[in-house]
Amino acid sequence: MAAADSGSRPFEPVRPVRAYQGIVEQVEDRVFRGQLRPGERLPSEREMTAQFGVSRSTVREALRVLESDGVVRSRPGDRGGPEVLAFSPASLRKSVTRLVRVDEVGLAELVQFRMLLEGSANLLAATLASDDELAAMGTALSEMEAALDRGYEEFSRADVAFHDTVARASRNILIQVCSDVVRGVVLGLISQKIADAPDRRELMERSLGHHADVLDAVRRRDGPRAARLARESLYDYYAGYVPEEERSLLRALLDEDG
Amino acid sequence: MAAADSGSRPFEPVRPVRAYQGIVEQVEDRVFRGQLRPGERLPSEREMTAQFGVSRSTVREALRVLESDGVVRSRPGDRGGPEVLAFSPASLRKSVTRLVRVDEVGLAELVQFRMLLEGSANLLAATLASDDELAAMGTALSEMEAALDRGYEEFSRADVAFHDTVARASRNILIQVCSDVVRGVVLGLISQKIADAPDRRELMERSLGHHADVLDAVRRRDGPRAARLARESLYDYYAGYVPEEERSLLRALLDEDG
DNA sequence: CCACCACAACTGGTCGGACCAGTGGCCTCA
DNA sequence: TGAGGCCACTGGTCCGACCAGTTGTGGTGG
Numbered sequence: 001m002a003a004a005d006s007g008s009r010p011f012e013p014v015r016p017v018r019a020y021q022g023i024v025e026q027v028e029d030r031v032f033r034g035q036l037r038p039g040e041r042l043p044s045e046r047e048m049t050a051q052f053g054v055s056r057s058t059v060r061e062a063l064r065v066l067e068s069d070g071v072v073r074s075r076p077g078d079r080g081g082p083e084v085l086a087f088s089p090a091s092l093r094k095s096v097t098r099l100v101r102v103d104e105v106g107l108a109e110l111v112q113f114r115m116l117l118e119g120s121a122n123l124l125a126a127t128l129a130s131d132d133e134l135a136a137m138g139t140a141l142s143e144m145e146a147a148l149d150r151g152y153e154e155f156s157r158a159d160v161a162f163h164d165t166v167a168r169a170s171r172n173i174l175i176q177v178c179s180d181v182v183r184g185v186v187l188g189l190i191s192q193k194i195a196d197a198p199d200r201r202e203l204m205e206r207s208l209g210h211h212a213d214v215l216d217a218v219r220r221r222d223g224p225r226a227a228r229l230a231r232e233s234l235y236d237y238y239a240g241y242v243p244e245e246e247r248s249l250l251r252a253l254l255d256e257d258g
Numbered sequence: 259m260a261a262a263d264s265g266s267r268p269f270e271p272v273r274p275v276r277a278y279q280g281i282v283e284q285v286e287d288r289v290f291r292g293q294l295r296p297g298e299r300l301p302s303e304r305e306m307t308a309q310f311g312v313s314r315s316t317v318r319e320a321l322r323v324l325e326s327d328g329v330v331r332s333r334p335g336d337r338g339g340p341e342v343l344a345f346s347p348a349s350l351r352k353s354v355t356r357l358v359r360v361d362e363v364g365l366a367e368l369v370q371f372r373m374l375l376e377g378s379a380n381l382l383a384a385t386l387a388s389d390d391e392l393a394a395m396g397t398a399l400s401e402m403e404a405a406l407d408r409g410y411e412e413f414s415r416a417d418v419a420f421h422d423t424v425a426r427a428s429r430n431i432l433i434q435v436c437s438d439v440v441r442g443v444v445l446g447l448i449s450q451k452i453a454d455a456p457d458r459r460e461l462m463e464r465s466l467g468h469h470a471d472v473l474d475a476v477r478r479r480d481g482p483r484a485a486r487l488a489r490e491s492l493y494d495y496y497a498g499y500v501p502e503e504e505r506s507l508l509r510a511l512l513d514e515d516g
Numbered sequence: 517c518c519a520c521c522a523c524a525a526c527t528g529g530t531c532g533g534a535c536c537a538g539t540g541g542c543c544t545c546a
Numbered sequence: 547t548g549a550g551g552c553c554a555c556t557g558g559t560c561c562g563a564c565c566a567g568t569t570g571t572g573g574t575g576g
Contacts, residue, residue: 016334018558020322032359044527055560057315060528064278064319065326069356076274076528077568087360095350096432098327101290102345105431113432116378120511127510171507173363174371178436223510249429252385252481253378274567276529302556313531318557334557335539 019054023062031071031084038087041080042072093181100185108246110186111238115253117179118163118234119227122214125169126223133169137162137215144208152195155204156187162211166218166230190241207237228254277312281320289329289342296345299338300330347435354439366504368444369496373511375437376421376492377485380472383427384481391427395420395473402466410453413462414445420469424476424488448499465495486512 030036043051048059063082066072070091074082099105125133143158163183167176194200210233217226235250242250288294301309306317321340324330328349332340358368383391401416421441425434452458468491475484493508500508 016558020558024326032356032361034361046527057318057561058559060315061319061322063528065322068282068323068326069352071356074528075568076566078527079569081527087357089357092350092353092357094327095347095353098290099345099347099350099431104345104347109430109432112382112430116374116433120374124507124510128507172367172370173360174358174367174440175374177357182432224513249382249386252382255482274529278529304556315532316530321557332557333539334537336556337540339556 019058020061020065023048023052023054023059024065027062027066028071036084038084040084042074042082042084044081045074047081089177089181092177093184096181096185097188100189106243106246107186107189107238108242108249110182110189111234111242112250112253114179114182114186115231115234115250117175117182118166119231119253121163121167121170121172121175121179122218122226122230123223124171124175125166126218126221126226128171129166129169129218133165134215134219136165137169137218140165141208141211141215144204144211148201148204148208152191152200152204156191159207159211160187162215166214186238190238193241203237207233210236277316278319278323281306281310281312281317282323285320285324286329294342296342298342300332300340300342302339303332305339347431350435351439354436355443358440358443364504365444365447365496366500366507368440368447369492369500370508370511372437372440372444373489373492373508375433375440376424377489377511379421379425379428379430379433379437380476380484380488381481382429382433383424384476384479384484386429387424387427387476391423392473392477394423395427395476398423399466399469399473402462402469406459406462406466410449410458410462414449417465417469418445420473444496448496451499461495465491468494 027036027042036042042048042063045056045059045063049056052059063072063074067074067082068091070085070088072082072084096105096110100110129137140158140162144155144162147154147158160183163179164176167179170176194203197203210229214226214229214233217223217229231254235254239247239250285294285300294300300306300321303314303317303321307314310317321330321332325332325340328343328346330340331343357363387395398416398420402413402420405412405416418441422434422438425437428434452461455461468487472484472487472491475481475487489512493512497505497508
C-alpha cells in the first residue's frame with residue numbers, strides 16, 4: 001500500500017498498445033492542432049511504412065480507423081495520398097444512431113435534447129440573426145406553406161431548412177451540429193410514421209402555425225418567447241410518438257421560465 | 259434527363275465498396291439485431307478468413323474498425339475470439355470530442371454550450387434526482403469545501419464529480435456525455451490559468467457558494483431556479499476568460515426566463 | 517500550334533504466408 | 547488431488563506479391 005496509494009486509486013489500468021494506434025493518434029493530433037488541414041494529403045501508404053517504421057498492414061489498419069472516423073479518405077490511384085477531410089457530423093450521427101438502434105437512447109431522450117438545443121438556438125437567433133437569416137427563415141416558412149399540398153417529404157425538407165437557418169443564426173457551431181444530428185436521427189425514427197398518418201395534413205398545418213409564431217418572436221427579437229414557442233412546437237409535434245409515461249420528461253422542459 | 263429525374267436529384271453517388279466494409283456491416287447488423295449479444299464471441303481471425311472468404315488482412319481491417327467503434331474487443335491469446343462488447347457511449351464521446359476540438363470552436367461557444375447543457379441538466383435533475391443522487395451531490399459539495407485548503411486540483415476533481423452527478427441525474431445520456439466532453443475541453447483550456455491565478459482561493463470560494471445555491475434549489479425541487487443558478491455560476495466562473503466582446507453571447511443565456 | 521491518345525508510374529485493395537509473444541486449457545506427474 | 551509444465555491457438559506484425567484503377571506525361575497526329 002505504500003507508494004501505490006499516492007492518489008485515491010492504486011494504479012492506472014494499462015491496455016496493450018498496438019502499433020496502429022500510435023499512427024492514428026499522431027495523425028489525429030496533427031489534425032486537431034491544425035497542422036494538417038482539410039484538403040491536405042497524407043503520404044502514400046508505402047511512404048508511411050518508411051516514416052513510421054512499420055509494415056503496410058499496420059499503416060492500413062490505422063488508415064481504416066481514421067477513415068471510419070471520417071478524418072481521412074483514401075482512393076486508389078490518388079496521386080497525393082489519403083486526403084484529410086473537413087469535419088463532418090457523419091461520425092457523430094453514426095454514434096447517436098447506434099445508441100438509438102440498441103435501445104440505449106429512446107425517442108424521449110432525443111426529443112428532449114432537441115428541445116433544449118432548439119430552444120437555445122432560437123433564444124440566440126432572436127438576438128443575433130441577420131436580416132439575411134431572417135429572410136431565409138421567411139423563405140423556408142413560405143416553402144413549408146407551399147409544400148402543404150405537395151406532400152410531406154417536401155414539407156419536411158423546408159422544415160429542416162428553417163431549423164437549420166435558426167441553428168446557424170445562433171452563431172454556435174456546437175448547437176448547429178448537434179441540432180443537425182439529433183434532428184436527423186429523430187426524423188429517421190418517425191418520419192415514416194408521420195408520412196403515413198391519416199391526419200398528417202392537420203399536423204403539417206399546426207406545425208406551420210407554430211413555426212410562424214416562432215419566426216414572429218424571433219423577428220421581434222423576443223428570445224425567451226421564441227425559445228418557449230420552439231420547445232412547445234417540438235413537444236406538440238413529437239409528444240404523440242413518445243410513450244405516455246415519458247412525456248413528463250418533455251413537459252419539464254416546456255416551462256423553463258419560472 | 260428522362261428517367262433519371264425520378265426524384266429531385268438524378269442518381270445516388272456510389273462509392274467503391276471495399277471487402278472489409280462488408281464484414282463490418284454483417285457483424286454490426288447481427289449485433290443490432292441482437293443475434294450477437296454482449297459477451298458472445300466472434301470466430302477467430304483465421305476462422306473468419308474462411309467464413310468470409312477473404313484474407314486475414316481484410317478481416318483485421320474490419321476488426322480494427324469494429325474495435326474503434328467500440329463494438330468488439332480482441333485480445334491476443336483469447337480462446338473464444340474477439341468479444342462483443344456491451345454498448346457504451348464511448349464512441350459518442352469520441353465523436354463529440356472531435357467536434358469540440360475543432361479549432362474553429364472558441365471558448366465562448368464552449369462555455370455557452372456548457373451553460374445550456376448544465377442549465378437543462380439541473381432543471382431535469384431538480385425533478386428527477388433520487389435521494390442517493392442528492393446525497394452524492396452533497397458529498398461532492400463537502401469535498402469541494404474540504405479541498406479549499408488542499409489546492410485547486412483536488413477542488414476541481416470534486417467540482418467535476420458534482421457536475422457529473424447532476425448530469426447523470428438528468429436521466430439523459432446525451433446531456434451526460436456532451437456535458438462531460440465539453441467540460442473536459444473547457445477545463446483543458448483554462449484550468450492552468452485558474453491554477454495560476456493569484457485570486458484562485460477567492461474564485462473557489464465563490465464557486466463553492468454558487469454550487470451550494472444550486473444544490474439547494476435542486477433539493478427544493480425548484481428546477482427553473484436551479485437552471486438559472488447553474489448558468490449564472492458558469493458565467494461567473496468563466497466569463498473572465500472570454501473576450502469582452504463575446505461575453506454578451508453568454509449573458510444572452512442567463513435570463514432564459516422571460 | 518493544339519488536341520488527343522497511349523503509355524508508364526504511381527495509387528490503394530487484396531492476398532498468402534511467415535514469425536513472434538503471449539494466453540489458456542489440458543494433461544501429466546508428484 | 548493439486549501443482550506444474552507443455553502445447554495448441556490467439557492476435558500482432560511483417561514481408562512480398564499481384565491486381566485494377568487513376569493520373570500525369572509525353573509523343574503523335576491533325
